Amino acid sequence: MTTLKRYWFFFILLLGLFLVAWMNQAIAMKTVQLTSKSILDMLFLLPPVFVLVGLLDQWVKKETLIRFMGGKSSIYGVFFTLLLASVAAGPLYIAFPIAVLLLKKGASVRYIVFFLGAWSTVKLPVLVYEFTSFGSKFTLIHICFGLVFYYFTGILFEKIYGQQKLLKHDITKET
Amino acid sequence: MINAIVLYSIATIYLGVSFIKDKHKTKVALWSSWKMFRNVLPDLLAIMLFVGLALSLLTPSLISSFIGGNSGLLGILYSTIIGSIALVPSFIVFPLGHTLVQNGAGLPQVAVFMSTLMSVGLATLSMEQKTFGRSFAYARNISAIIMSLLFALIIWVVMT
Known part of the structure; x- marks a missing residue:
């Protein structure tokens, strides 16, 4: 029953889909097509990411990560975080479990915010599309402004949220 | 692939x-x-279905008619809302934006649309809350909206 309860939002949406199907079959068909495609994409991308996160959790020592992304890592931390975020593929929600793991291993809040920001702004595989569709000026403004903005947001957030405060919600634990 | x-x-x-x-x-x-x-998994399935519904109801030509080149601030507002709600795979975002511009949408409007698509997720908010707690999740999404708006402003000033 508890498992079923966690799917309540999904079932409500499913109900919505039936409602749409009743009114307009073409739109409902398109929805089913789009949804099944993105679910397949997700089932395809997510397992290796989670396996890597699980392995990282077991093997990477806290001290090592603190050196790279801890409070005293300064400019090194910026580059390391940027590298981590920009080679990654996939939507932002994949970054959440990764961010939590980094946090658990001692990364400072500043770099976590920067990591999430960079993930949603700079991604090397996607950069090609942005460049070809919108040109170099647009792309450069987007990247430079985004990174500077999220770096300062990170500094601000670090003052507000402590590491421990964010770690109360550990998704690797049973809920 | x-x-x-x-x-x-x-x-x-x-x-x-x-x-x-x-x-x-x-x-x-x-x-x-x-x-x-x-x-x-439960959150993700719901998100996927939600996005599927949103994308099939909102076609590119319909979106373009809301956020045309002359839509100004109202257009910015619409694209912020649509971009914050919807969630599409990142490699689709820029081709989609390109299609919108070709359909007559304004560049700053499309800029804020694409930026919020990638960084703001109302659909994923419940999942983000479970991960980082409510306050942080809200603050992060709000900061992403601010970033997207400022980005659109810069594009507006520099490129139009």
């Missing part, structure tokens, strides 16, 4: 190395991966 191949290769290699070095650790790692997966 290339992404997936690279990801799977990396994961397989590390998994192999880990298994040779320490079977027990590898088992624990895989078990925690599985728990993570099981924890996010």
Whole structure:
């Protein structure tokens, strides 16, 4: 029953889909097509990411990560975080479990915010599309402004949220 | 496709190395991966269905008519709202934006639309809350909206 309860939002949406199907079959068909495609994409991308996160959790020592992304890592931390975020593929929600793991291993809040920001702004595989569709000026403004903005947001957030405060919600634990 | 191949290769290699070095650790790692997966699955399924519904109801030509080149601030507002709600795979975002511009949408409006699509997620908010807590999740999304608006403003000033 508890498992079923966690799917309540999904079932409500499913109900919505039936409602749409009743009114307009073409739109409902398109929805089913789009949804099944993105679910397949997700089932395809997510397992290796989670396996890597699980392995990282077991093997990477806290001290090592603190050196790279801890409070005293300064400019090194910026580059390391940027590298981590920009080679990654996939939507932002994949970054959440990764961010939590980094946090658990001692990364400072500043770099976590920067990591999430960079993930949603700079991604090397996607950069090609942005460049070809919108040109170099647009792309450069987007990247430079985004990174500077999220770096300062990170500094601000670090003052507000402590590491421990964010770690109360550990998704690797049973809920 | 290339992404997936690279990801799977990396994961397989590390998994192999880990298994040779320490079977027990590898088992624990895989078990925690599985728990993570099981924890996010209900949210993800709902998100996918939500996005599927949103994308089939809102076609590119319909969106373009809301956020045309002359739509100004109201257009910015519309694209912020649509972009914050919807969630599309990142490699689709820019081709989609390109289609919108070709359909007559304004560049700053499309800029804020694409930026919020990638960084703001109302659909994923419940999942983000479970991960980082409510306050942080809201603050992060609000900061992403501010970033997108400022970005659109810069584009407006510099490129139109």
